[in-house]
Amino acid sequence: MAVKIAPSILSADFSDLKNEVKKLEESGADLVHIDVMDGNFVENITIGAPVIKALRKHTNLFFDVHLMILNPERHIEKFVKSGADNITVHAETTYHLDALINKIKSFGKKASVAINPATPVCLIENVLGMVDMVLVMTVNPGYGGQKFIDYTLEKIRNLSELRERKGYRFEIEVDGGINEQTVVECVKAGASVIIAGSYVFDSVDVKEAIKKLKKSVEKLNE
Ligand SMILES: O=C(CO)[C@H](O)[C@H](O)COP(=O)(O)O
Numbered sequence: 001m002a003v004k005i006a007p008s009i010l011s012a013d014f015s016d017l018k019n020e021v022k023k024l025e026e027s028g029a030d031l032v033h034i035d036v037m038d039g040n041f042v043e044n045i046t047i048g049a050p051v052i053k054a055l056r057k058h059t060n061l062f063f064d065v066h067l068m069i070l071n072p073e074r075h076i077e078k079f080v081k082s083g084a085d086n087i088t089v090h091a092e093t094t095y096h097l098d099a100l101i102n103k104i105k106s107f108g109k110k111a112s113v114a115i116n117p118a119t120p121v122c123l124i125e126n127v128l129g130m131v132d133m134v135l136v137m138t139v140n141p142g143y144g145g146q147k148f149i150d151y152t153l154e155k156i157r158n159l160s161e162l163r164e165r166k167g168y169r170f171e172i173e174v175d176g177g178i179n180e181q182t183v184v185e186c187v188k189a190g191a192s193v194i195i196a197g198s199y200v201f202d203s204v205d206v207k208e209a210i211k212k213l214k215k216s217v218e219k220l221n222e
Pocket residue numbers: 008009010011033035066139140141142143144145146175176177178195196197198199
C-alpha cells in the first residue's frame with residue numbers, strides 16, 4: 001500500500017491557517033489532518049466545523065477530520081457540510097459505533113474509527129469490515145509534540161494481520177510522535193497513512209520534512 005503523509009494542522013500557525021494549508025498542498029502533503037478537540041474527551045480545545053468550512057475554499061487537499069469529542073453523533077452533519085472528506089470517530093466516545101459509522105457513510109463520506117493507546121483492537125473488531133481507516137493513536141490524544149508510545153506497534157501488527165486474514169480493505173493510520181525513525185516502525189508494522197504534526201511544522205522547511213518522511217519509508221522497498 002502506498003504510504004501517504006497527512007500533516008496535522010494542530011501544530012500549524014492558527015493565526016494563518018489559510019496559508020498553512022496552501023503551503024501543505026504545495027509541499028506534497030497527501031491529506032491534511034484536522035484535529036477537532038472539545039475540552040471534554042480530551043483536555044485541549046481546538047477548532048470546529050466553521051473553521052473547516054472556511055479552509056475548504058482554499059485547498060483541494062483531502063480533509064481528514066479527526067473528532068476527539070464526546071457525543072459525536074450530534075455533530076456529524078455539521079462536519080459533513082463543512083467539507084470533510086473523511087470523518088474519524090473515537091470508539092471510546094460512543095455506545096453506538098456501528099450506527100455512527102453508517103451515519104457518516106450515508107452522507108457519502110469516508111468513515112473511520114480511532115482508538116486510544118490503551119484501547120484494545122478487539123473493541124473495534126466488529127466494525128473493521130465497515131471502515132475506510134483505523135486510526136491507531138500512538139500518543140494519548142490532546143496535544144502535539146509528545147513521545148511515541150512503543151506498545152502501540154503491536155496493535156498495528158494485530159490490525160494488519162486481521163486485515164489480511166479476513167480480507168478487509170481499511171488503511172491503518174497512525175498519529176502522534178511521528179519522526180524519521182518512528183515512521184519506519186509504523187510502516188513496517190502495517191500503517192500506510194502517517195499523521196505528523198510537530199515534525200512537519202516545527203521544521204524549517206515543510207516541503208523538505210514531508211520529503212524526508214517519504215524517503216525514510218521508501219528505503220523499506222529497496
Ligand atoms: O491528534 C493529535 C494529538 O492528539 C495530533 O494529530 C497531533 O497533532 C500529533 O502531533 P505530533 O505529530 O506532534 O505528535
